[in-house]
Amino acid sequence: MKKKLVAVIYGGRSSEHEVSIESAKTVLDLAEKAGFRALGVLIGRDGRWTAADPRLGSKGPPLIFDPADGSLLRGRSRLKPDCYFPIIHGTTGEDGVLQGLLEMAGAAYAGCGVESSAIGMDKILSKKLAAERGVPVLPHVLIEAAEKGSLERGLRKAATLPLPLFVKPVSLGSSVGVTKVKSRAALGPAVRKALRFDTAVMIERGVDRAREIVVGVLGEGASAASSVCGEVKPKGRHEFFDYEAKYLDDDGMDFILPAALPAAVAAALRDRAAAAFRALGCSGMARVDFLLDPRDPRRFWFCEINTAPGFTSHSLYPRLWNETGVSPERVVARLVKIGEARRSARARLSIARK
Ligand SMILES: Nc1ncnc2c1ncn2[C@@H]1O[C@H](COP(=O)(O)OP(=O)(O)O)[C@@H](O)[C@H]1O
Ligand SMILES: [Mg+2]
Incomplete structure (x- = not known):
């Protein structure tokens, strides 16, 4: 059987371009491990698309995306990916813009759709929707x-x-x-x-000296499952997870996996993470972050949802799933499968007037 072609779209015009390159290296490896042919599609800072492999640092020919059917023109040839895998963090990649382009072309793609990506970027809208489903939020x-x-x-x-x-x-x-x-x-x-x-x-x-718990969610609708809980701890002089602790300080954080929590609290957090995922209509993957009262872990609040979590080899999302017993390549395979199923379901919807 011919292997399916997965096109990993990375780079992008946001400030998180470099992180995306790191994520793409991992996702390309994982897609190949999962039995796909993998193609790297780099969106440059100038907005142009090129065939590229970030693992080799090589850049190939320009690609032109055909919005009629989601195929890629490479010189005189035409490639038709079975599924796209957007792994761009921040604006235009994580906020539903790229998803809208893929949607217009009727292409299958991994991860959240247009609406949930856009809502996930908005901290107030996501809090509102999560709160409606009984997820605790801060005023x-x-x-x-x-x-x-x-x-x-x-x-x-x-x-x-x-x-x-x-x-x-x-x-x-x-x-x-x-x-x-x-x-x-x-x-x-x-x-x-x-x-x-x-x-x-x-x-x-604010939750003073809050504990920060992260949960991965994988799946679709009612069958979305939550990973074990992980705890991120900003280290040393960082009083909270500031920009420096995240990116500039090599030793800015500890990741404790699984988080040390009473079983009932961990179960409640996993349940609320899946509830937030469903509330936003997410698909495929998201990471849900919570803040906990350091004196009483039973008191916790939703902080934010990330619809394009990092996917480098040391990123939280794949590590959360690995700890839960789902290897990173199986996560990638699941995401592709969900993306394809969603496209098929959409294609079956009637566009007739009667
Ligand atoms: N209400 C809060 N109470 C305590 N800490 C908070 C609160 N909101 C944010 N923080 C801290 O600030 C960090 C960044 O806030 P967050 O809402 O996650 O935004 P970002 O999208 O920039 O990650 C969090 O990881 C946490 O350390
Ligand atoms: Mg955050």
């Missing part, structure tokens, strides 16, 4: 740059929230623009700083 105040008087009103309202507070851009990642606020005087400057990065900013009740 927050929203400030929108375009609304007149929003900043003053927001700062006044935030006076009812106890310190510490966390100020965060609503649709960003990597802790860019995030500040832990420990005094009322520091709130205004923190909000103004966050407004440099996003047009909407949230002031959220």
